[in-house]
Amino acid sequence: MSKLIVDGIHKNFGSVTALQKISLEVAEGEFICLLGPSGSGKTTLLRIIAGLEQATSGKIILDGKTITWGAWHLQAEQRQIGLVFQNYAVWPHMTVEENVAFPLASLPLNRGEKEEKVRRAIRAVGLAGLEKRSPAQLSGGQLQRVALARALVTNPRVMLFDEPLSNLDARLRDEMRSQLRSWHQELKLTTVYVTHDQAEAMAMADRVAVMAEGRLQQIGGPTEIYREPCNHFVARFLGKANFSAGMVLRSVGSGENHSYLIKSLMGEIIARSREPLTPGTQVEVVIRPEDVEILPPLARQKGGNWRVTEVEFGGPMTTYRVNFEEGGSSWYVMALGQPWYPVGSEVTLKVRDAWVLPTAVEQGQIMEDRRSSGISTRPQPVAVGSA
């Protein structure tokens, strides 16, 4: 169990900047996700941590020992890190046993100790009995476990995962996800997990670091970044989001909780904010689909009515797409249960909760604060407002 500090890592590939001064800290035993679309730099960062790439500048400190400092870096094989690739990379010419045992080859242990470690690792991932199988005879999920056992057997200080579940089918992915999570609970290994699937990140991680275009966009616990995204990108990437411009009317919160009455497209709504706001300021709010209530139409509202343009039934929830008049703003609304409002029907929307997007300046501030460790923030109380 080790503490990992990434400090100002910057990476250029020729004229292309892959990472822009990334800094974050991973506490001992913490499970952190690097989440972002392809090209965001998350894999590059992982590879630099692993020692497979050199950084252009910046430092990485593992367990108090500097392993990367600018162009200097400690060789990959000396870092004591575990790595699981997306494509498993299980060595095809060795059996399961040999695969798991190979990383121990250069360690000064005697045969018996090595065999014991291998046995334990294989058992831990649930592959007992398959030791003598060759990779050709294993399924994708089993191969993934071999890769995991192989990484665990050396007691690494940090576990690195590079989109390990992307190659598995949906059901297997769910299964592995919860497995990985429970192993993490059990073994308490410091873990850095790269993925582009936001559902996966939010389900598994203690904290999520959202990356885009080489920059760290936001870092925080899953609920925090979901309910309090610091910019458009984060808001959109974590789920469907509705945006509205508005003007601050007055404060309605107390003490620590900053809540404000905002005049917006939807009338007057109550929105949470990170920072205190002065009345009269123009702001932008983000509203999650599940925080919008869809209701039958009242008498004609001023400004126009909302009309349903799409209905998507998803099992427990129904997602509506509603347009304000013709060609106006398009919003997503999520409601429990079956579809009640067919396409074309007029509806009324009522916003129950909103969040004020911080300004650019404030974003920087947020990054500073949230950079250091803080395991899962407590969920914020949701203000229920009415127009």
Place this chain on the structure above:
Amino acid sequence: MANVFKYGKKALMAALLLILIVVTSACSSKAPAQGENNNPGMGNSNSFGKMVLYTSQPQDDVTKLLDGFKAKYPGVDVQVFRSGTEEVISRFTMEAQGGKPQADVLYLADAPTFQRLKDQGFLEAYTSPELNEINPDFVDPDHMYAGTKLIATGIVYNTSAPKPEATWQFLLSEQAKNKVVMPSPFYSGAAAFNLSVLTREGFAGWNFFEKLKANGVQIVKGNGDVKKMVASGEKPYGILINFEALKAKKQGSPVDFVYPREGLPVITEPVAIVKGAPHLEMARKFVDFVLSKEGQQLAAKIGFYMPVRKDVPPPKGYPPLSEIKFLQRDPKELALVREDDKKKFADLFNLPK
């Protein structure tokens, strides 16, 4: 476990190699695997017991000739480099250009070639006592090189085809249309020699070759190819050196040879000593041997050549010397015009120069 067999193949090859090397080294002949020519420890110039020969004679013939030589001088160690004329000349020239010729004796090609080597200063004069019995036409006036045999070029034919008339004009006749093959002066020194000689003879000249082209002659690389084509019947008639044809006939190939009455260009395959030869005394002895009655008889027997000495009769199968007319030219002249003649030939036959 599987790993053992994975490297098995390499191991097997290595083992096979090792065994072969050991076995064959153990019973390989006394010739050393490393030929050291300029070994300073093993003696300096004029040391008895070693000689280096560069020749284009067939391997077997050389071996037998050297057996005769070694019988006369037991204990002598002769190192031979044998290859095609062109290869031997280029290797020798390359070494000479590098400043360190390795050969003591050169024994190959024709007089113009040696004239050039003489002009470039690579040869050393030696007046062998055997020269008395050799027609001075075939010997360099400065005694830098001497002819060793008479290789005449004539017409070879496949015995299933009608026997050609004994004249060069036959090749221009209707009978021979599209049926003649000849070696290329660009690849065969003999062909280049013959070209220069024939084009300067009254009865032939460049006219002859123009007419040959009009009659559909095919040009191949060397004498060996001519022989094969005629023997297989692909082309019934060819221009070839006599001993090649007669040797093939002796072996049983369905070929025979005709000596055109106008005359035949003759190549003398000279022998010469290299300037600065490390083993001069032995070199001289070798030249003596080659030109001696004994040596000439041996060569004639082995290679089926016509000897150059007056007092050694040609092997059976050759017409008497009096019946053959030899065409001669000054080697100096031939050496000078060779490249130009080749170019002219290329023009005539539309070949890239």
Place this chain on the structure above:
Amino acid sequence: MMRLATKEKPVTLAVVGAVLALTTAYPLIRLLLAGFFTPTEGFTLAPLLQVVFQKATWTVLYNTVVVSLAATAISSILGITLAWLVVKSDLPCKSVINIATLLFLFLPPYVQGLAWLQLWGPVGWFNQLASFIAGKKIVLWNVYGLDGTILLLGLLHYPFVYMTTATALGKIPPEVEEVAFTYGVSRSRVVRRVTLPLALPGIAAGSILAFVSSVGNFGIPALVALPAGKILLTTYIFQQVVGFSSISFARVSLLATLGAMLAITGMMVQNLFLKHQHFTVLTKETAPLCYSLGRVRIPLAVFLYSFLACATIAPLIAMFLNSLLPAYGVPLSLETITLKNYRFILADLNATRRAIATSFILAGGTTLITIPLSFVVARGIAEKRSKFYLWADRLGTIAYTVPGTVLALAVILAWVDPWIPLPIYGSIVMILLAYIARFFTLAARNLTAGFAQLNPSYTEVARVLGIRPWQCLWKISLPLLRPNIQNAALLVFITALTELTVSSLLWISGSETIGVTIYNLEAAGYTTYSTAFATLVVLFFGVFFLLLKRTRLQTFLPGR
């Protein structure tokens, strides 16, 4: 994605550099210099101007490029098709193709000409058959000329493409294609858009080898193009070698340099193909996906085997039959058949044992040195993207493309009066160095293709998990590259064993090779002896391969 950029150990760089400098760079540099420094005039640009402004140079170069490209096309089509059929279809009796191709590789070049002429020449079997059918003597197709040259060169070099392509195809996991099928993509489209692109590194490697081999081939143009008045680069260069003028060798050097530039161009093309690396991960070592040929199966098999019989088995048989004749040109019949040629070779000829020993020592030594050398270079190119190794690779190719005669002369020039005082001139060591220079590229082409298909994840994971680089190499890279290494070793060994053009200039008595011995016999007019010896060589390889199969050691092809 950039890969693990480790620093190459300076020791490795130094060793590779030293070996390549000694064997390849040094003679080639002296060769190049000889183009500008003649012994009589010192530094002069006259040869250069002559060569550049002579029309013949460009005619010859143009012919060579056209012929080589066309021949490469034939080799590639043939090689790819056969490789695909053997690795990925249910063609019956596949091992026949394997053996036929390999045997073909062993056919020494000096008997290829003879054998092919016996088949396709104006009085060869093919035309005789046609004449027989037609009732009168006809020549259905005259092999002399550029068309014949193209065909023969194409046939000669297809095994290169076959070897590398088959290995590459065997490394494509079946899932990659299966997925395409589930999308309803037709078979031919899958082959065109999935299979072949993935096998591209292998195809490119083989094709480039075929190309540079065609450019540097002397025997076929001399035999087949020359009689039709067509001169190619190699035959043209040879004309200069035996030329009388003082700048002859300078011209040789410059022409050879032109040939070398052709080779480098070919290499750069291969690098283009290697850039688009499609890494597939062999998570399962299953046999590659096999396609059923359906109705076409038997007719195709019949056609293919008869074609192979004509192209590859028949020349071997022609050569064998020739060795049973008492003399060249004697018609073959039960009365004339004799084994005296074999008796002569095995019992009477002194040189036989020496030649075999020398050739084995040279071939073995060359293989043992070139394989690790090319492995390091290929790895350097693949994993370290090193310019040094890239140029080392190119250098090796130049040494192969340059006509054998020219390389030999360069070696002579280099060592008769060497810049570095090593007394190796005239020894077997000198021949060994020349061989290493010449055949390095045969190994390198195979290994670069192998590395191009090797997914770097395997070694990356290993290194992060703490496995030392040396163990990575031994336990992961080498086993996964085994087919390529085997191909390389085989190719180098066989080619070195039967080599002629270089050793014919470099040997000295006591160190004649098999090739030289056969050549000397041929040159002396003993065609029957030379074919007998050549047949023995081919027989040896046949036995060698049968033994290999017997011991169930992996032959060089994957699949069944």
